[in-house]
Amino acid sequence: xxxxxxxxxxxxxxxxxxxxxxxxxxxxxxxxxxxxxxxxxxxxxxxxxxxxxxxxxxxxxxxxxxxxxxxxxxxxxxxxxxxxxxxxxxxxxxxxxxxxxxxxxxxxxxxxxxxxxxxxxxxxxxxxxxxxxxxxxxxxxxxxxxxxxxxxxxxxxxxxxxxxxxxxxxxxxxxxxxxxxxxxxxxxxxxxxxxxxxxxxxxxxxxxxxxxxxxxxxxxxxxxxxxxxxxxxxxxxxxxxxxxxxxxxxxxxxxxxxxxxxxxxxxxxxxxxxxxxxxxxxxxxxxxxxxxxxxxxxxxxxxxxxxxxxxxxxxxxxxxxxxxxxxxxxxxxxxxxxxxxxxxxxxxxxxxxxxxxxxxxxxxxxxxxxxxxxxxxxxxxxxxxxxxxxxxxxxxxxxxxxxxxxxxxxxxxxxxxxxxxxxxxxxxxxxxxxxxxxxxxxxxxxxxxxxxxxxxxxxxxxxxxxxxxxxxxxxxxxxxxxxxx
Amino acid sequence: xxxxxxxxxxxxxxxxxxxxxxxxxxxxxxxxxxxxxxxxxxxxxxxxxxxxxxxxxxxxxxxxxxxxxxxxxxxxxxxxxxxxxxxxxxxxxxxxxxxxxxxxxxxxxxxxxxxxxxxxxxxxxxxxxxxxxxxxxxxxxxxxxxxxxxxxxxxxxxxxxxxxxxxxxxxxxxxxxxxxxxxxxxxxxxxxxxxxxxxxxxxxxxxxxxxxxxxxxxxxxxxxxxxxxxxxxxxxxxxxxxxxxxxxxxxxxxxxx
Numbered sequence: 001x002x003x004x005x006x007x008x009x010x011x012x013x014x015x016x017x018x019x020x021x022x023x024x025x026x027x028x029x030x031x032x033x034x035x036x037x038x039x040x041x042x043x044x045x046x047x048x049x050x051x052x053x054x055x056x057x058x059x060x061x062x063x064x065x066x067x068x069x070x071x072x073x074x075x076x077x078x079x080x081x082x083x084x085x086x087x088x089x090x091x092x093x094x095x096x097x098x099x100x101x102x103x104x105x106x107x108x109x110x111x112x113x114x115x116x117x118x119x120x121x122x123x124x125x126x127x128x129x130x131x132x133x134x135x136x137x138x139x140x141x142x143x144x145x146x147x148x149x150x151x152x153x154x155x156x157x158x159x160x161x162x163x164x165x166x167x168x169x170x171x172x173x174x175x176x177x178x179x180x181x182x183x184x185x186x187x188x189x190x191x192x193x194x195x196x197x198x199x200x201x202x203x204x205x206x207x208x209x210x211x212x213x214x215x216x217x218x219x220x221x222x223x224x225x226x227x228x229x230x231x232x233x234x235x236x237x238x239x240x241x242x243x244x245x246x247x248x249x250x251x252x253x254x255x256x257x258x259x260x261x262x263x264x265x266x267x268x269x270x271x272x273x274x275x276x277x278x279x280x281x282x283x284x285x286x287x288x289x290x291x292x293x294x295x296x297x298x299x300x301x302x303x304x305x306x307x308x309x310x311x312x313x314x315x316x317x318x319x320x321x322x323x324x325x326x327x328x329x330x331x332x333x334x335x336x337x338x339x340x341x342x343x344x345x346x347x348x349x350x351x352x353x354x355x356x357x358x359x360x361x362x363x364x365x366x367x368x369x370x371x372x373x374x375x376x377x378x379x380x381x382x383x384x385x386x387x388x389x390x391x392x393x394x395x396x397x398x399x400x401x402x403x404x405x406x407x408x409x410x411x412x413x414x415x416x417x418x419x420x421x422x423x424x425x426x427x428x429x430x431x432x433x434x435x436x437x438x439x440x441x442x443x444x445x446x447x448x449x450x451x452x453x454x455x456x457x458x459x460x461x462x463x464x465x466x467x468x469x470x471x472x473x474x475x476x477x478x479x480x481x482x483x484x485x
Numbered sequence: 486x487x488x489x490x491x492x493x494x495x496x497x498x499x500x501x502x503x504x505x506x507x508x509x510x511x512x513x514x515x516x517x518x519x520x521x522x523x524x525x526x527x528x529x530x531x532x533x534x535x536x537x538x539x540x541x542x543x544x545x546x547x548x549x550x551x552x553x554x555x556x557x558x559x560x561x562x563x564x565x566x567x568x569x570x571x572x573x574x575x576x577x578x579x580x581x582x583x584x585x586x587x588x589x590x591x592x593x594x595x596x597x598x599x600x601x602x603x604x605x606x607x608x609x610x611x612x613x614x615x616x617x618x619x620x621x622x623x624x625x626x627x628x629x630x631x632x633x634x635x636x637x638x639x640x641x642x643x644x645x646x647x648x649x650x651x652x653x654x655x656x657x658x659x660x661x662x663x664x665x666x667x668x669x670x671x672x673x674x675x676x677x678x679x680x681x682x683x684x685x686x687x688x689x690x691x692x693x694x695x696x697x698x699x700x701x702x703x704x705x706x707x708x709x710x711x712x713x714x715x716x717x718x719x720x721x722x723x724x725x726x727x728x729x730x731x732x733x734x735x736x737x738x739x740x741x742x
Contacts, residue, residue, distance in 0.1 A: 455579025
């Protein structure tokens with residue numbers, strides 16, 4: 001077994017492949033946070049007054065939260081205090097104020113995305129995927145706008161939405177995650193710089209997958225993006241999100257907010273492959289990922305489905321949730337979270353059942369290797385008017401090696417006696433017998449581990465769009481390299 | 486030259502010596518059987534030859550095809566052509582039987598410098614072997630050994646052997662848990678694998694498998710040593726008289742372990 005553990009260790013020590021830095025002129029704010037910085041950001045983005053006022057309200061609220069030490073401490077993660085005055089809250093690549101077409105994009109940025117395997121030229125794109133590329137604080141390119149426009153779908157950067165569709169923004173911004181929601185969401189509301197905006201009009205099935213690719217480049221910056229997706233009555237959309245960052249010794253903060261709204265009969269599928277820089281094998285550096293993601297099934301028969309593959313970040317604090325308000329609405333959460341080396345993840349979901357006959361499904365697969373600590377935290381709440389609500393939860397943990405940890409905190413609160421709840425949980429170790437069996441058939445130790453882990457995650461990978469599923473499997477193998485035998 | 490040459494092999498598990506100097510030589514084309522009572526070291530021998538690392542080899546030498554087997558990792562031994570049919574096949578949830586088998590075949594082909602086989606080329610090969618073992622094709626889309634019956638698991642082992650075409654196949658108690666019909670099918674499958682350049686080592690507690698797979702040589706393993714060797718008639722004698730009272734072992738026709 002000892003040599004098995006060695007191989008596990010070696011697998012775990014595979015290097016991060018997306019850690020390069022792009023040399024580019026940045027336009028950045030001075031370090032620190034105060035009302036002037038908020039005004040600076042708002043002015044930079046040429047925002048209408050309602051946006052500035054909303055940001056200022058959020059900022060003032062955040063100051064009170066900070067004074068009362070309201071940064072959440074309940075998660076099963078450890079990190080030194082974050083100095084919020086030592087962060088740059090706005091950094092943007094210098095370029096022409098607005099791009100007429102993709103050819104005007106800075107070639108360095110274009111090359112960055114090519115290196116990441118995200119070509120922005122539309123003709124080279126995988127058929128059927130439109131991309132919004134967010135570089136540090138701002139969106140640098142959105143592809144396939146014209147084609148989406150024909151279908152009436154709005155897919156643009158958040159900044160552009162504020163300019164061109166202020167009524168939609170005003171109506172839905174903060175309607176799922178209010179600026180008072182939690183410490184990090186409040187901070188985001190004050191300083192967020194960009195993100196993606198999607199509106200799918202009544203009865204429209206979005207003709208292609210939408211995708212945002214987030215890249216943190218600049219040093220000492222935080223990334224605070226905000227995504228808002230609205231599917232009007234009978235509309236449907238599938239949205240993918242990917243993220244990477246350069247290798248840096250200091251930790252960088254990422255505090256995003258995502259709000260989803262599904263009206264009557266609408267469906268939103270939101271998939272994430274999160275691969276922020278996880279820190280080195282000794283736990284130095286890496287992204288602190290404090291993210292608030294929530295969807296509201298506002299209409300009858302609506303459906304919101306979250307799928308996430310979390311392999312990056314030094315710390316992940318993330319609970320993509322569903323508020324099932326409309327009758328017969330459906331919420332789903334499928335998650336694979338992997339922690340290796342000294343990574344820590346506290347992730348899960350909340351399913352809040354308000355409407356009648358609402359259903360939710362939770363499938364969580366946690367994998368811990370190295371010294372990684374992986375926590376599932378989930379809450380299922382059936383409120384008193386939610387007649388005939390149902391929840392199914394499956395929560396599995398897989399341990400690789402003997403220095404990592406898996407933890408599970410399920411909370412269940414039922415206020416209506418017609419509810420039906422199912423909860424299954426398991427914890428297993430990659431067995432020496434499984435590894436020996438696969439190796440006896442000719443597979444190398446690391447391929448054997450990768451096969452066992454992929455088998456373990458299959459239920460979740462099945463939910464990902466095809467190209468993403470393949471990428472997720474590869475990513476998982478790479479993230480595990482150096483971990484078994 | 487013999488395919489497998491074991492010289493004075495000594496193996497320890499947790500301070501206890503299990504194999505106390507094994508000598509055995511197997512030539513290509515031969516079928517050998519190792520019989521012995523429970524706890525005699527049969528399974529230990531199979532697993533050590535397949536290079537399981539939980540055993541400590543304290544002495545001796547093993548040559549496989551002229552190479553030092555004890556220097557090889559499990560996957561190297563497999564790629565060199567050594568196959569172990571497990572007594573307790575392991576379940577791999579979420580991985581289809583077909584995908585697993587093709588991955589194994591390709592790992593071995595790659596090791597030998599051959600091209601990998603794609604799913605289209607693999608399918609007819611797999612179908613042919615399934616037929617041989619009278620197995621349902623549906624088993625190939627199920628997760629490896631998961632919720633397979635005992636008989637299905639054992640047949641699946643032989644199917645893998647038939648696809649991977651090893652030089653030396655070790656069958657570790659392949660007859661345990663099989664009813665007579667399944668036993669016959671498994672034995673048939675094994676017999677079709679007989680070839681002048683392949684050797685088979687049948688490790689078993691009972692004689693009944695040897696009614697169907699007739700060995701060239703039978704060795705009796707008792708308390709970590711081979712105490713007798715002979716032709717197929719030796720198996721019948723053991724069936725009759727047991728492994729001998731002087732060792733304190735139980736009769737070979739005792740109730741199943």
